[in-house]
Amino acid sequence: MNESGRKLLEVKGLTMDFGGLRAVDSVSLTVHEGEIAALIGPNGAGKTTFFNCVTGIYVPTKGDILLHPQGEQTRRLNGLKPNQVTEMGLARTFQNIRLFGGMTVLENVMIGRHCRTSSGIFRSILRGSRVREEEQQIVEDSYYWLNKVGLEKYVNEFARNLPYGAQRRLEIARAMATDPLLLLLDEPAAGMNPYETSALEVLIRRISEEEKIAILLIEHDMKLVMKISHPIYVMEYGKKIAQGSPQDVRNNPRVIEAYLGEEVEA
Amino acid sequence: MKIILRDFKKSLLISLWFMFLTFPLVVVRVNTIENVVVWRWSNLIWVAAGSFFLSYLWRYMLARRNRRRKIAEEGVETRGRLQMLLENEQLRNRVLAILLALALVFPLVFDTYQTNIMVTALIFVVLGLGLNIGVGLAGLLDLGYVAFFGLGAYCYAILNHNFDLGFWFVLPIGGMIGCLFGVILGFPILRLRGDYLAIVTLGFGMLFRVIMENWETLSSGPSGIANIDRPGLFGLEMTLAQSTTYIYYIMVALVVLTIIVTNRLKNSRIGRAWIALREDEVACVAMGIDMGRTKLSAYALGAFWAGMVGVIFAAKTTFINPASFTFMESAIILSIVVLGGMGSILGVILGAFILILLPEYLRAFAEYRMLIFGAAMVLMMIFRPQGLISGLRQVYTYKGHKTHVGVKEQPINE
Numbered sequence: 001m002n003e004s005g006r007k008l009l010e011v012k013g014l015t016m017d018f019g020g021l022r023a024v025d026s027v028s029l030t031v032h033e034g035e036i037a038a039l040i041g042p043n044g045a046g047k048t049t050f051f052n053c054v055t056g057i058y059v060p061t062k063g064d065i066l067l068h069p070q071g072e073q074t075r076r077l078n079g080l081k082p083n084q085v086t087e088m089g090l091a092r093t094f095q096n097i098r099l100f101g102g103m104t105v106l107e108n109v110m111i112g113r114h115c116r117t118s119s120g121i122f123r124s125i126l127r128g129s130r131v132r133e134e135e136q137q138i139v140e141d142s143y144y145w146l147n148k149v150g151l152e153k154y155v156n157e158f159a160r161n162l163p164y165g166a167q168r169r170l171e172i173a174r175a176m177a178t179d180p181l182l183l184l185l186d187e188p189a190a191g192m193n194p195y196e197t198s199a200l201e202v203l204i205r206r207i208s209e210e211e212k213i214a215i216l217l218i219e220h221d222m223k224l225v226m227k228i229s230h231p232i233y234v235m236e237y238g239k240k241i242a243q244g245s246p247q248d249v250r251n252n253p254r255v256i257e258a259y260l261g262e263e264v265e266a
Numbered sequence: 267m268k269i270i271l272r273d274f275k276k277s278l279l280i281s282l283w284f285m286f287l288t289f290p291l292v293v294v295r296v297n298t299i300e301n302v303v304v305w306r307w308s309n310l311i312w313v314a315a316g317s318f319f320l321s322y323l324w325r326y327m328l329a330r331r332n333r334r335r336k337i338a339e340e341g342v343e344t345r346g347r348l349q350m351l352l353e354n355e356q357l358r359n360r361v362l363a364i365l366l367a368l369a370l371v372f373p374l375v376f377d378t379y380q381t382n383i384m385v386t387a388l389i390f391v392v393l394g395l396g397l398n399i400g401v402g403l404a405g406l407l408d409l410g411y412v413a414f415f416g417l418g419a420y421c422y423a424i425l426n427h428n429f430d431l432g433f434w435f436v437l438p439i440g441g442m443i444g445c446l447f448g449v450i451l452g453f454p455i456l457r458l459r460g461d462y463l464a465i466v467t468l469g470f471g472m473l474f475r476v477i478m479e480n481w482e483t484l485s486s487g488p489s490g491i492a493n494i495d496r497p498g499l500f501g502l503e504m505t506l507a508q509s510t511t512y513i514y515y516i517m518v519a520l521v522v523l524t525i526i527v528t529n530r531l532k533n534s535r536i537g538r539a540w541i542a543l544r545e546d547e548v549a550c551v552a553m554g555i556d557m558g559r560t561k562l563s564a565y566a567l568g569a570f571w572a573g574m575v576g577v578i579f580a581a582k583t584t585f586i587n588p589a590s591f592t593f594m595e596s597a598i599i600l601s602i603v604v605l606g607g608m609g610s611i612l613g614v615i616l617g618a619f620i621l622i623l624l625p626e627y628l629r630a631f632a633e634y635r636m637l638i639f640g641a642a643m644v645l646m647m648i649f650r651p652q653g654l655i656s657g658l659r660q661v662y663t664y665k666g667h668k669t670h671v672g673v674k675e676q677p678i679n680e
Contacts, residue, residue: 055552086554094552100545103538104659111542115554117535121563124534125527131534138535139662156661178554 005032007068008214009054009090009182014063016046016053023049025238026063030231031182033070036208036215038229040222040249042258045235047218048095051186055092056085069181087115089181093171093188095218101160105151108159108170109142112177145173149203165196169203176207183207185217189224197221201228226250234258273325281318288313327649369518373511381514383626385582388517389575391618394602395524395611396571401600402609403537404564405544407464410471411599414444414569416591418576420478423491423586433497437577444573445566452565456558459547471596478588490587497581513582520578524571529611531567533660540564541609598622605646607653616654 009031016024024046031037039047053060056077065077067088077085086092091112100108117138119131146152149169154162159170168188175183188204189197201224208215219225225232226246234242234249236258242249249255292309296302373381393415400406418440425431425439455466478485485491496509497516504512531537539560542550551557580586598621606617625635646653 057548057552081556082548082551083554083556086552092552094549098546098549098552100542100549102545103541104661106662107538107541107660110662111538111550111553111555114535114539114542119535121531121536121567124536125530127530127534135534136665139664143664155664156659158659174553 005034006070008033009216010066010068011054012064012066014050014053014065015061016049016058017061023238024053027235027240029233029240031214031216033214034208034212035231036204036217036229038225038232039216039218039235040225040232041235046238047235048186050235051092051184051218055090055184056080056082083115086178090184091175091178091180092184093175093186095186095190097167097171099159099167099170101158103159104156105159105162105170106139106142106146106155109145109173109177110138112174113138113141116179142177145177149173165192168192168200172203176211180213182214182216185215187218187220189219189221197224204228273322277318277322277325280321281314284317285310285314331649366522373514378507378510381510383623385510385514385517387619387622388521389579390599390602390622391521391615392524392571392575393599394606394614394618395528396568397599398603398609398611398614399528399531399540400564400568401603402614403532403544404540404561406561406564407460407467408568409464409468409596409600410474411568411572412591412595413471413474414447414572415576415579415595416474416478417447418444418573419580419586420485421573422577422580423494424484426495427491433495433577433581437574440577441570441574444569444576448566448569449562452562456561468593471593475588475591488588490585492585494580494584494586496584513578516578520575525611532611536563601643605653607656610653610655610658613653613655
């Protein structure tokens with residue numbers, strides 16, 4: 001929550017058209033290092049489309065997506081493939097959980113290490129000492145993340161057999177294993193019960209504090225968003241209608257009208 | 267107990283129904299010459315017993331499957347005894363050693379005919395393992411796999427005929443050619459998924475045969491290429507029986523090599539990327555895996571084995587023509603992978619032996635072969651859609667002394 005931090009992700013005038021439909025209309029947004037930013041808005045506001053543009057699943061019609069890694073040149077992410085975006089340091093989770101169900105929990109996290117390791121086909125066939133060392137390191141790193149999200153007891157379980165809340169946490173662990181600069185969470189609390197949500201809140205805070213990375217989350221759970229995120233961006237019908245601290249957003253009449261309704265009064 | 271009684275009653279009813287249905291056909295017979303009606307009551311008993319038994323078995327199996335599914339939904343570990351056995355590494359290695367020893371003495375015990383059948387089975391084992399990389403691990407349905415097999419075979423046949431190149435020289439070339447065409451075919455189909463991919467690969471399989479049938483100058487057309495050299499061993503003269511044994515050992519070696527290589531790949535960074543691609547393409551790409559490269563490598567490596575074993579096939583039969591590389595072969599190889607269990611090496615080997623050896627030894631039922639084959643497949647899809655062997659998990663050991671780069675290990679408390 002430090003506002004004085006350096007800019008990390010800068011999105012300028014992002015626009016996304018699907019045929020005649022403008023799903024995202026010149027939205028600008030900045031995430032600074034170390035902060036937990038949130039993007040909220042009613043259903044169909046274009047939040048997930050925005051996410052998909054940033055992570056390379058869609059190529060935006062207009063606008064710039066700039067990443068400013070510390071000590072390195074600014075990079076433009078438009079038009080990069082999703083895997084290249086991930087390599088640059090943006091990792092994401094999905095609104096509808098997308099785990100590798102037929103792989104074990106550990107293997108799911110190990111996939112996250114893929115883009116930070118390098119063994120090729122021939123070296124994998126020969127399986128020399130370097131490959132074995134790298135493999136072991138992948139296992140250790142993956143265990144580290146499983147421990148962090150509290151899933152170590154499920155290591156050898158198939159991912160599809162996990163309870164719902166655990167699957168969400170596994171997605172976070174898998175994304176974190178890619179060593180990101182910025183973690184993008186697409187509705188991480190969707191479908192969770194209050195107990196799981198509060199555990200998630202603790203987890204997000206801990207990741208932000210211990211790993212010193214920035215987090216951008218899309219969320220419906222207003223309580224969670226108001227508690228943990230500092231700059232909040234609000235979207236409606238593809239446009240950004242407000243931004244600022246939880247307090248500002250809560251009192252913004254347009255936001256109340258568009259989204260929060262009476263909930264804020266209550 | 268109640269359920270069993272209920273099933274018993276239902277099966278009884280079904281058998282009565284079948285008795286009624288088949289009565290005019292199997293019991294009554296009008297002898298038109300002597301104008302008498304023959305009542306064959308014994309047939310009725312057979313129908314009754316058979317339908318009762320089958321229906322009861324069917325009900326029992328269905329109930330068992332449902333029970334298992336219910337247990338699985340409750341999240342309790344459901345691992346069969348076989349699966350536990352396979353996950354025990356020590357035991358598995360011992361079994362593998364015994365199997366290898368059996369494979370080595372096989373031609374000494376059995377005659378040339380048996381060895382020949384075994385060579386065919388081993389060829390399909392390698393083909394199955396190769397296709398398993400694409401279909402089983404990476405989830406890329408390939409209905410034209412036999413084309414790569416044919417490419418390897420024609421590669422040896424043509425090079426041997428025109429340039430007099432030897433078997434051992436062409437063997438790696440065959441693999442490389444397969445690999446090359448795998449990449450060439452791979453490029454245009456990178457964006458395709460599921461059904462569309464299947465159609466394009468099916469087309470490629472067909473294309474290969476059509477080209478080989480019509481490009482007379484290269485492949486001598488439908489009449490094929492004959493008198494291909496058998497594999498040589500330092501210029502030794504070999505009788506047919508010796509040569510068969512020799513090819514058998516070459517095949518055993520190739521099978522072992524394939525198993526080692528595919529096993530290592532499966533448990534490597536590359537193999538995990540393939541499996542992730544199969545499980546969820548979008549998530550896989552979002553986790554930083556280059557989809558194009560991963561798909562191409564799966565295709566190329568799968569095609570490599572087909573090309574290589576194609577060379578051996580040509581050397582074994584000494585005669586090839588396009589009729590050996592039809593869609594039927596592709597379908598059989600695919601069935602091997604599906605029957606054995608997608609992605610499971612042991613399953614594929616088992617599948618190959620079942621699908622190749624059973625028809626050989628069931629020649630007595632040759633007429634019903636496709637019928638039995640079809641029925642077996644339908645039953646498989648109902649009772650074990652995941653294949654004979656599946657769901658084995660790779661377990662990694664955690665040493666715990668190295669920690670994440672640059673971050674302190676923290677105790678968890680929640």
